Amino acid sequence: MNPFDYVQAADAEQALALVAEAGPGGDAAQAPRFIAGGTNVLDLMKENVLRPARLVDLKRLPLDRIEALPDGSLRLGALARNADTAYDPRVRAALPLLSSAILAGASPQIRNMASNGGNLLQRTRCLYFYDTGTPCNKRTPGAGCAAIGGLARQHAVLGASAACIATHPSDMCVALAALDARVELRALRGTRTVALVDFHRLPQDQPERDTVLAPGELVEAIVVPPSRQYAAHSVYLKLRERQSYAFALVSVAAALDLAPDGRIRSARLALGGVAHKPWRLPAAEALLAGQLPATALFEAVAARVLEGARPQGVGLGCNAFKIPMARRAIVRALGQAVQGTVTNTGDNTA
Template sequence: MNPFAFTQATDVDAALAALLDPDTRPIAGGTNLLDLMKESVMKPSRLVDINNLGLDQVEEKDGGLLLGALARNADTAYHPVVRERYPLLSTAILAGASPQLRNMASNGGNLMQRTRCVYFYDVGTACNKREPGTGCPAREGLNRQLAILGTSESCIATHPSDMCVALRALDATVHVRSMSGARDIPFADFHRLPGDTPQIDNTLQPGEMITHITVPEADRFIDHSAYIKVRDRLSYAFALVSVAAALDLDADGTIRAARIAVGGVAHKPWRVEAAEEALVGQAVGEAAFLQAAETILQGAQGFGQNDFKLPLARNAIVQALTTAARGTDHARGLDAQGEQA
């Protein structure tokens, strides 16, 4: 690992002042940043510990939910308000990583984590995301885990988060601050597609730091939501494809509203509102769900090893919507393991 300076910020303003230096990075749980530093993918000259800034709230606010950037993933997932009113978010967080990592990883860090593309992590190979202009060997190389939507000639990397897929489905907002003020970023606009600048993962500006995330009231989706994660093994694996699905249903099963976001397929959580709008007024069922999947996956393209993701994503979307229609576990009297409570 390369040498670096380490300081602890005592308040938000001190942290923001330190981040004016473009070679300084904030550190909370460090579950991704330290790996990147060990592999020499990132080489900050200074780390600023931001754990003592008081940004660890998980609470109801204005009818919705406020998540502090420094609240740990585990504390967020198991918080009574999240479990009871946002089961989709709780389930998605608990599908990620391992219990040890969830105990350390922060909510803000989850949004900021970087791709797990093998070329990005291997400093001995070319990678436009790590070194712009060097090429993207993944397009014709090891791409089994990589994107089928929103790709470019420069990059086919995927965003690895589970939590972010649920936050995208729930229309979250990311709140950031810098020395020049605060601004709010709709979750749809926070992560970006690679285009010609794949080295830029998100729309944070230099010197900005996430302070909290808000999620609007979503009570109509409490009883019919599901997070489906397809991966190579049951735990501690990133998604090949994941789907966050939520439905608001009439008593007769007619769909009043739908939310669908897909992970493991693009540089950001993928959501196509037109597919959701087309479900409104339809009865739940495979035909409607298949049509939604086709709309979401329009333009999808495989690159050889990841061609299987096209049918996999379609089937996962249908499965997630079907599971959501049956009812969230607590609505069916089931515990977290799916057994009768």
């Protein structure tokens, strides 16, 4: 472990100033970092992937509230714990998709530590990214990518580039993408809001940049617009190597607004485990609008979502299985959503 400076901030302005005064660091791995729950950033420091000169602790910032806004949106503070968010009665009632997605992730202990802001900014679980003995463009730009042609079971089948085929690991973000969430950001020069679907990036030729967050910029909150119309028919389906403590191979967030005659008024659909960001395709959702639910329709939607999907890796390391798995998961999740909402209780068996 490298020596580093640890400081606590009392408010957002102080946190931003403490990062700015530490300077940019020699390279990206050495840049000063915020720490919230520490469940990802400390692991990365232990593996020598990150060597920040300074850690600025955010835990004292007053950003841990979950508030109902006048327009019916819910504002989830960046410092609110994943567990507190998932079990908040307003989230359970109005956003069961989000609650279930959070509870499908990690373990109770980790969810008790992990913050909402940290969840958005957790790094990929590509094993080569964590192994500093292998080349990785995300860790060291220009070094190469050990996963291309290597063990790629966990990797992307959509939106990958010649520089990086990693996936974004968050469950929470898949539901947030489906629910049109927005992210509130603060920098020294002011605030801005970014749609969650635009917050995470595809790797292109800059895989070292996971998101559009500027260096030293702070996530203050996530705002989820009113989504009551989907509360009765939403499902977060997560397929993984084992039933607990595992990241998604493929996950599907599906939510339907059904009319009294059974027709689909509108639909929300996003995938996890398949790309460098939560994967949402409004053109595929549009195929569902105004239609009566049917397996053939769901298969057509799945085919549209997966257009252009390409496997990575070779032999046992190949992830070709993800494409039919994702197709079946979409059909299954939409079929379950027609029947009602599947509520994950957090015991990691859902």
